[in-house]
Amino acid sequence: MTDTHAAAPPPPRRLVVTGCGSGIGRATALLAARTGWSVVGLDVTGPEQPATRNGVRSIRCDVGDETSVAAAFATADELWEGAAPTAVVHCAGVYRVKPAVYTTAADWDAVLALNARGSLLVAAAGGRRMTAAPGPGSVVLLSSIGAVRGEVGEPSAAYSASKGAVVSLARQLAVEWGPDEVRCNAVLPGVIDTPMTTVTQDPDAFREVVRRIPAGRTGTAEEVARLCLFLASDAASFVNGAAIPVDGGQSAA
Ligand SMILES: NC(=O)c1ccc[n+]([C@@H]2O[C@H](COP(=O)([O-])OP(=O)(O)OC[C@H]3O[C@@H](n4cnc5c(N)ncnc54)[C@H](O)[C@@H]3O)[C@@H](O)[C@H]2O)c1
Incomplete structure (x- = not known):
């Protein structure tokens, strides 16, 4: 007998995650794959030909390079048989x-080229597809609490400025793409325990940093991944143009 009350299967959700080789990107890709997303992961360390591991299809991509980003998204198009991504993190x-x-013009340009220009290239490649496709879409950009507060212990002017640019970019894209049902939000992690986090290598500096975090500890990549996937999903359907810290209260202290 046919169950006429059976719920229709949920529509497929397709996610592009950059930086999937490590830290927050890796945690986001794995959590998404475990929770039913079809995931394409991009990383400069990824394989030249798409390869699947732990449910994530990985492709090599340099996010600071326009040609490389275009080629990686074209490969995702093929893998999804022409369907647009539902979300990009x-x-x-x-x-x-x-x-x-001591920051030289070359230092500045190298950081901005990757963190700021890379955000535009990836967001635009996703946004171009999502705004042209029916239904809602979402872009989540990783900024940092360095965008909204200075840091004495680890001065990083180029990095902080690049992450400020990411917040401004997210707001602009939210306004440009909102009428097409495509949202764009920025996530501002505090100190997260990943290979990027240099302060964890110096016990004294680490103790001092943790003392300033109301939660009394650093965060995990999965705690950031959960916020990213919330913003990527329809559960966040009215959240657009926001800059949301995930920092154990550090930016409020
Ligand atoms: N870890 C933290 O404490 C922290 C804090 C604030 C913001 N963030 C931000 O979160 C994001 C993820 O950081 P993470 O801690 O996971 O770092 P991570 O170093 O663990 O991972 C970064 C990933 O990006 C990839 N990558 C680097 N250059 C690339 C390029 N040109 N093209 C494609 N991939 C490239 C690396 O191969 C790596 O897999 C970053 O944007 C970072 O600035 C991290």
């Missing part, structure tokens, strides 16, 4: 600690 980025007075 952009985690790929670099962290550079250098006092402002």
Whole structure:
């Protein structure tokens, strides 16, 4: 007998995650795959030909390079047989600690080229597809609490400025794409325990940093991944243009 009350299967959700080789991007890709998303992961360390591991299809991509981003999204189009992504979570980025007075034009350009330009290239590649497709879409950009507060212990002017640009970019895209049902939000992690986090290597500096976090500890990549996937999903359907810290209260202290 046919069950006429059976719920229709949920529509497929397709996610592009950048920086899927490590830290927050890896945690986001794995959590998404475990919770029913079809996931394409991009990373500069990824395989040249798409390869599937732990439910994530990985492709090599340099997010700072326009040609590389276009090629990676074209491969995702093929893997999804022409369907647009439902969401993009952009985690790929670099962290550079250098006092402002020693920061050269080359230092500045290298960080901005990856963190700021890379955010535009990835968001635009996703947004172009999602705004042209029927139904809602979402772009999540990884900024940092460095965008909204200075840091004495690890001065990083180029990095902080690049992450400020990411917040401004997210707001602009929210306004441009909102009428097409495509949302864009920025996530601002505090100190998260990933290979990027250099402060964890110096016990004294680490103790001092943790003392300033109301939660009394650093965060995990999965705690950031959960916020990213909430913003990527329809559960966040009215959240657009927001800049949301995930920092154990550090930016409020
Ligand atoms: N870890 C933290 O404490 C923290 C705090 C604030 C913000 N963030 C931000 O979160 C994001 C993820 O950081 P994470 O801690 O997971 O870092 P991570 O170093 O663990 O991972 C970064 C990933 O990006 C990839 N990547 C680097 N350059 C790339 C390029 N040109 N093209 C494609 N991929 C590239 C790396 O291969 C790596 O897999 C970054 O944007 C970072 O700035 C992290």
